[in-house]
Amino acid sequence: MKFGIIVFPGSNCDQDCLYVLRDVLKQSAVRLWHQSTDLHGCEAVVLPGGFSYGDYLRTGAIARLSPVMDAVSAFAKDGGLVLGICNGFQILLETGLLPGVMSRNTSLRFICRFVNLRVERTDTPFTNRCVEGQILRLPIAHNEGNYTVDEQTLKSIQANRPVDSSQASEASRGTRSGFRPTGKARGTSQVVFRYCDAQGQLTDAANPNGSIDAIAGLCNPAGNVLGLMPHPERSAEPALGSSDGRLIFESMIQSLTHA
Amino acid sequence: MSQQIRVRGNQSRARGEHPPPPTPYPAPLSASGASVSLEQLKRVARSHNLTGEQWNHVVRLLGRQPTLTEVGIFGVMWSEHCSYGSSKIYLRTLPTSGKRVLVPAGKENAGLIDLGDGLAVAFKIESHNHPSAVEPHAGAATGVGGILRDIFTMGARPIALLNSLRFGPLDDPRTRFLLTGVVRGIADYGNCTGVPTVGGEIAFDDCYRENPLVNVMCLGLVERGRIAHGAAKGVGNPVLYVGSSTGRDGLGGASFASREITDSSEADRPAVQIGDPFAEKCLIEATLEALASGAVIGLQDMGAAGLTCSTCEMPARGGTGIEIDVAQVPRRESGMTPYEVMLSESQERMLLVVKRQRLESIKQIFATWGLHAVEIGRVTADHRLRVKDHGQLVAEIPVRALADETPVYRRPVQRPADLTAAQRLPLHALPQPRDWAGTLKQLLASPTIANKSFVYEQYDHMVQTSTVVLPGRADAAVLRLKGANKWLAATTDGNGRYCYLDPCEGGKLAVAEAARNVACVGAVPLAITDCLNFGNPEDPQIMWQFKECVRGIAQACRAFGTPVTGGNVSFYNESPRGAIDPTPVIGMIGLIQTADSRQQTSGQAEQHGGPVTMGFKGAGDAIVLLGTTRQELGGSEYVSLVHGRRAGKPPRVDLAAERALQRWLVAAAARGWLRSAHDCSDGGLAVAIAESCVADAEHLIGATIQLSRVRATPRIRTDALLFGESAGRVVVSCAASIVDPLLTSARQHHVPATIIGQVGGERLIMGNVIQVPVGELNDSWRQGLVSRLRVTAT
CATH class of the missing domain: 3.90.650.10 (PurM-like C-terminal domain)
Incomplete structure (x- = not known):
């Protein structure tokens, strides 16, 4: 599978994503400079973590104006798989591919440490290798990971609401990734990961940044765009203390392979 | 700025060349073109802490009265911070050779150690104490920026940061302000540049109350064939200014660092630079890309003393001269004089000497990353630094005068009068605790010993995915070398109280603890970089502490076979309440590998047990x-x-x-x-x-x-x-x-x-x-x- 990793000025996890995809998972992967206007035939796109444009103005606010984001948006609307990690998630929010915004962590401090995530959905192309309720151990490293959204949007994210049919059919027409929302995907919430404790319970202590509803990762209604604050590329090898992050990349590979 | 052992002297004579006779110097010689009175010049000289004797030496070297710009250049280059005038004679006694040492100490911007398999590690430690005392966030942040540039200037990709911090007691609100500011400064800068902060130490003592210590160490990896150098070579080659623009920030930073902290130090806040980590991240990528292209001949960062230091040291290393026109330097402020441009310590700037025919391709790389790349001058053959402003000469100095004729002081030393009394500790006067468990808990909760997760969780310590031992989990930080069956270990250690009570033993103990920490994770101690934090060297008792500490460090390094590859000296760590404890901080690196991996004849190296x-x-x-x-x-x-x-x-x-x-x-x-x-x-x-x-x-x-x-x-x-x-x-x-x-x-x-x-x-x-x-x-x-x-x- 050919992955494209978008590099903005200030991205700093692009090499780490490249390493996991190429050296650990033996996939084809390239870095795509933010000035690029097309995706060079990539079958999946990763927006890596970092500090695009130094986080100046607002995290992700300037990166979303990069030429490559038009191609990424078109690719996403066409059903292509887009994974935004940390700053990549923030860029997806700014681009409008995912709803909501990121506020400062409630502690007003940068936090780098391992957290536990509960897998809320296993019918997405990012989690099909996981078990429902599975607890993943991934690290976070961010200043602004406090997921914030207005009440109405939150309800629509959480609601057992059928996936918008026009978007679903648009996605199913997609030829790039071939991912089609399964029947099960309809009527489930967009929340894919929540911060939890070691037992899978949602507690205030287990929520590191104050995110509403403990949301750590969410997808678009069609399910082909995922943003998450924790770093799967930092936890994809036993030497780094956890291989759980590998499941997210392997899920993507599986869904692309069986498309 | 490199510490010590200036072995670069007499290069022109060694090559059998002779500098041409000095060119006649035009008048008038002021910065603005207007004439500056001798009195005014001398006042500027005094503001740089130049002595009357040094003034006379400048006049002798030039054969005439200096210009305003020249006074500034001599002022910063001969400052204690840049010249190592007080420490040089002692630093020469440190062991610096070893079979893994790839560059002699002080010769380049950082030390370089062979790791085998065609890999080398560049590493160095530096202080940013004075700036952090008055402006903790910006002071600490720019300390990180400076040491990063020292590393990637060698062609090495920075892979890890460590630090060593000292503060006063935490019941003082100013200490809490300083600590939170310093930690946030290190975090904001290091995190943004994508270099993990993987280890360090923090200790608390009343002696650091007004003069905290912020020492930052950086490690970088470079393939042996791609090591970059800091020499200006090839007469006629363009001298390229790259990175951020130049402003008045950090003006006189090197001179500020060569004074004590006083009640009026707050007024020196403009001497503290403001960092832009985003620019630094782009500068890292652009510089490494430029180096990989093979078009760069030499480069140096503009650290302390900015443009002055790089334009002096690069030709000194290359046996050449440099001519620049400051009118070409990109500015962020209008109305700056040549004096200000030469002395500015604006951050995220580098000086490159590139191959003439490849100039445009290099400019293109920096343009891609949104950075300035401007030809400001060229390499010359006449061993002079010539500075022009719109074509008009404002300074012309033989580079040897700046780089080699720096002051060397043999300062008086004297054992502190109160030391013998301080060393007395009659144990019978110390009652033993009744509640041993309570005492243990009290010690565990003491800030020097207590867990530091509040600090290291603010640092991104995992980016680059090589941190195989997380902070707080082992005696040293451990990084894997991807693709090689070995790990790199690093630690920073020092104990000011030991050094106060016995500087020689304290120096030995610092090296011993660092080596022991590295060995505890399973690594062979390889080499050290040292950051020597002391009070005012003009005080014979401080100078004695310095001399003794260096003696102890030298003894321990010889015993362990861990050469000193470079480092930094920070004097004048004093406040009106007195000097800090003598605090040498040792940055040690080590290597974990299977015993026989260097002679894998069987092809089956024994599996290493891991860190x-x-x-x-x-x-x-x-x-x-x-x-x-x-x-x-x-x-x-x-x-x-x-x-x-x-x-x-x-x-x-x-x-x-x-x-x-x-x-x-x-x-x-x-x-x-x-x-x-x-x-x-x-x-x-x-x-x-x-x-x-x-x-x-x-x-x-x-x-x-x-x-x-x-x-x-x-x-x-x-x-x-x-x-x-x-x-x-x-x-x-x-x-x-x-x-x-x-x-x-x-x-x-x-x-x-x-x-x-x-x-x-x-x-x-x-x-x-x-x-x-x-x-x-x-x-x-x-x-x-x-x-x-x-x-x-x-």
């Missing part, structure tokens, strides 16, 4: 204490914290025993014998064992220790046994089945080793004096710092 961490792992494991415990309480954290005394003689170091211990640890780790290893330092044996019990918050585990089995000098007091800080001791644990071969092997290698107990249970039991649930120890250790900072943990 060793400090936490106990499993119930039933045996606890073995290596080394001998003596009645040594002088300078200890226990005597300071519990008895309120900074007194006594620090522990003695037996360098031969220390070396045997380190070698044995490395061998035992390679065999996979060690389930944990942790050295006894601040707080002694009891604290070391307690920390091994609580190192992993999710897996607390108890231990039972038979104090009678500890190998100790006869009739040792219980407080010395538990909390004394005798050097050369390490607590290791191993599977019960390993005990026999382990003890036999230790004996064969002349390392004292005794089983003192066993891992397991939910309590720490030490003889009949301590019996405490590990949860309580954990609470003390983890709350010690955050409770005093008055912040909530997250």
Whole structure:
């Protein structure tokens, strides 16, 4: 599978994503400079973590104006798989591919440490290798990971609401990734990961940044765009203390392979 | 700015060349073109701390009166910060050679050590104490930026940052302001550049109340064939200014750093630079890309003394000259004079000498990253630094005058009058505690010893995915080298109180602890970089401390075979309340690899046991204490914290025993014998064992220790046994089945080793004096710092 990793000025996890995809998972992967206007035939796109444009103005606010984001948006609307990690998630929010915004962590401090995530959905192309309720151990490293959204949007994210049919059919027409929302995907919430404790319970202590509803990762209604604050590329090898992050990349590979 | 051992002298003569006669100097010679009176010039010279004698020397070297710009250039280049005038004669005594040393100390921007397999590590430590004292966030942030540039200037990609911090007591609100500001500054800068901050140390003492220490170390990796150099070569080649624009920020920073901190230091805040980590990240990528293109001949960062230092040092290294026109320098402020442009310490700037025919391709690389790349001059043959402003000459100085004729002071030294009294610590006057467990908890909660997760969780310590041992989990940071079957270890260590009480022993102890820490994770100690933080060198007692510390460092480095590859000297760490304790900080690197990986003839290297961490792992494991415990309480954290005394003689170091211990640890780790290893330092044996019990918050585990089995000098007091800080001791644990071969092997290698107990249970039991649930120890250790900072943990 050919992955494209978008590099903005200030991205700093692009090499780490490249390493996991190429050296650990033996996939084809390239870095795509933010000035690029097309995706060079990539079958999946990763927006890596970092500090695009130094986080100046607002995290992700300037990166979303990069030429490559038009191609990424078109690719996403066409059903292509887009994974935004940390700053990549923030860029997806700014681009409008995912709803909501990121506020400062409630502690007003940068936090780098391992957290536990509960897998809320296993019918997405990012989690099909996981078990429902599975607890993943991934690290976070961010200043602004406090997921914030207005009440109405939150309800629509959480609601057992059928996936918008026009978007679903648009996605199913997609030829790039071939991912089609399964029947099960309809009527489930967009929340894919929540911060939890070691037992899978949602507690205030287990929520590191104050995110509403403990949301750590969410997808678009069609399910082909995922943003998450924790770093799967930092936890994809036993030497780094956890291989759980590998499941997210392997899920993507599986869904692309069986498309 | 490189420390020490300027071996670059007389290059022109060595090459059989002769500089041309000085060109006639045009008048008038002021910065703006208007004439400047001699009185005004001398006033500027005094503001740079240039003495009357030095003024005369400048006039002799130039054969005329200097211009305003020239006064500024001499002022910063001859400042203590840049010239190492007071320290040079002592730094020359440090051992600097070794078979892995790839560049002589002081010759390039950082030290360079061979790692084998075609890889080398560039590393260096630097201080940013003065800026951090008045502006903690910006001061610490730019300290990170400066040391990063020293590393990627060598062509090395920065892979890790460490730091060593000192503050006053935390009950002082200013200390809390300084600490939170410094930590945030390091975090904001390091995190953004994508270089993990993987380790370090923090200690607290009243002597640092107004003069905190912020020392930052950086490591970078470079393929041996791609090492970059700092020399300007090839007459006619363009001199390229790259990076951010130049402003008035940081004007006179080097001179500021060469003064004491006073009540009016707040007025020096404009001397503190403001960093832009985003620009730095782009500069790292663009510079490494430019170097990879093969079009760069030499480069240097514009650190202390900015454009001045780089335009002097690069031709000095290359045996050439440089001519620049400051009118070409990109500015962020209007109306700047040549004097200001030459002395600005604006951050994120580099000077490159590139191949003439490749100029455009290099400019293109920097343009891609949104950075300036402007030709401001060219390399010349006449061994002079010539500075013009719109074509008009404003400075012309022989580069040797700046780089080699720097002042060398043989300052008077005198043993401090109060030292003998301070070294006296009659033990009979120290009552022993009644509540031993309470004292242990008190020590664990002391900010110097307590867990530092509040600090390191603000640093991105995982980016680049090579941090295989997380901060707080082992005695040294450990990074994997992707694709190679080896790991790099690094640590920073120093103890100001030891050095105050005995600077020579303190110097030795700092090196010994650093080497021991590196050996505890299983790494062979390779080399050091040192950051020497002292008071005012014009005080003979301070100079004596310096001389003695360097003597101790040199002795230990010789004994361990760990050469000094460079570093930094920071003097004038004084406030009206007095000087800081002499605080040399040792940055040590080490390598973990299979014993035979360098001669893999069979092609089947023995699998290495991997890095060793400090936490106990499993119930039933045996606890073995290596080394001998003596009645040594002088300078200890226990005597300071519990008895309120900074007194006594620090522990003695037996360098031969220390070396045997380190070698044995490395061998035992390679065999996979060690389930944990942790050295006894601040707080002694009891604290070391307690920390091994609580190192992993999710897996607390108890231990039972038979104090009678500890190998100790006869009739040792219980407080010395538990909390004394005798050097050369390490607590290791191993599977019960390993005990026999382990003890036999230790004996064969002349390392004292005794089983003192066993891992397991939910309590720490030490003889009949301590019996405490590990949860309580954990609470003390983890709350010690955050409770005093008055912040909530997250």
